[in-house]
Amino acid sequence: MSTLNSLIRTVDIARRAGYSVQQVRNLERDGVLPTAMRTAAGYRRYGEIHLCSALAYRALASGVGPVEAKRIIRAVHQGPTSQVLALLDAAHARLDRERTDLELAKAAAEAISAEPIEDVRASDSMSVSEVAAALGVRPSALRHWDAEGLVVPDRVSPRGTRRYSPAQVRDARIVHQLRSAGYRIDMLRALMPNLPRGHRSEDVAAALAARDTSIAARSHALLEAAAGLSAVISLAADSPL
Numbered sequence: 045m046s047t048l049n050s051l052i053r054t055v056d057i058a059r060r061a062g063y064s065v066q067q068v069r070n071l072e073r074d075g076v077l078p079t080a081m082r083t084a085a086g087y088r089r090y091g092e093i094h095l096c097s098a099l100a101y102r103a104l105a106s107g108v109g110p111v112e113a114k115r116i117i118r119a120v121h122q123g124p125t126s127q128v129l130a131l132l133d134a135a136h137a138r139l140d141r142e143r144t145d146l147e148l149a150k151a152a153a154e155a156i157s158a159e160p161i162e163d164v165r166a167s168d169s170m171s172v173s174e175v176a177a178a179l180g181v182r183p184s185a186l187r188h189w190d191a192e193g194l195v196v197p198d199r200v201s202p203r204g205t206r207r208y209s210p211a212q213v214r215d216a217r218i219v220h221q222l223r224s225a226g227y228r229i230d231m232l233r234a235l236m237p238n239l240p241r242g243h244r245s246e247d248v249a250a251a252l253a254a255r256d257t258s259i260a261a262r263s264h265a266l267l268e269a270a271a272g273l274s275a276v277i278s279l280a281a282d283s284p285l
Contacts, residue, residue, distance in 0.1 A: 051081060051089035061098035068098065075118040076101045078280075093279040097121075100272030107265035108135045120276050128273065135266060142226055142259050149225035150252050169198070169207040178213070179220045186216065192229055194219050194236050218248055225255055 057077075058065045071077045072088075077097050080088035097117060104113035116131045176183040189195045190206070195216045197206040208216065215236070222232055 051091055052095075054080075054088050054090065057090045057095055057098060060095055061102060063098065063102075071098060071101065074114055075121065076114055078121055093276060096272055096275045096279060100269050100276055103265050103269035103272055107262045107269055108138075113269075116273070117276075120273060121280065125277055128277070132266070132270065132273070136263075139259060139263050139266070146225045146252060146255055146259065149221040150249070169200075169209050170213055171208075172197070172206050175208050175213055175216055179216060181220060188229075189216065189219055192233055194229070194232050222248070222251065225252060227251070227255070 054065050054068050057063075058068045061068070063071070068077070069088075072080055072094075077090070077094045080090050080094065083089060097120070100120075101113050101117050104116055107113075108116070112131075112135065116128060116135075119128045119131055170178070172183045172186050176186055179186075186195070186197075186206075190197060195208075195212055197208045197212050199205065200207045219232060219236065
């Protein structure tokens, strides 16, 4: 990052950081950018620390989302460096957990999809409580998945008693593994109906691969943000505004 020789305008920060003028003003209002200097006529003027802050925030937002990114940037400007490092460590730890969960989901989905479903008998079906116990989830989770159309069991009595066939149990296990890997209900609602019988392993693998790509992109964004944050911390220490 080359040093800015003089204070610059809002529009210059916007162009260099890839934001609109109003977004730059909003970032200052939210504490992402330090308070700008003002000319005698009241116009904002920014320096290198503002540009570095805007660029670091942009990368952080891609890595951890805008809410957490603002929290981290504000800590850079307001708190001790140790607090910033702790927040970054926590963000990396969350990504590490996601990676671990994703690898477990890949292994489980592969094993689940490879299980043959043959010679099915009525006695092979399971109740809500039995499936919940097998998955390690609450029965309410299965009822929620039923209501969302993710895994819809058979109703085997006038009272609507739910029974899960072996194929439906496998679906429930796939949903459970994808949920553990970070998939939201709305994502699964779009995915599950498009997993026809006999092709689930390929489609689930593709979904998990997309999740892997997302984690890698966020991890790379955090790496980029760390360099930007280091620059902001140095600038704040050398010439605080």
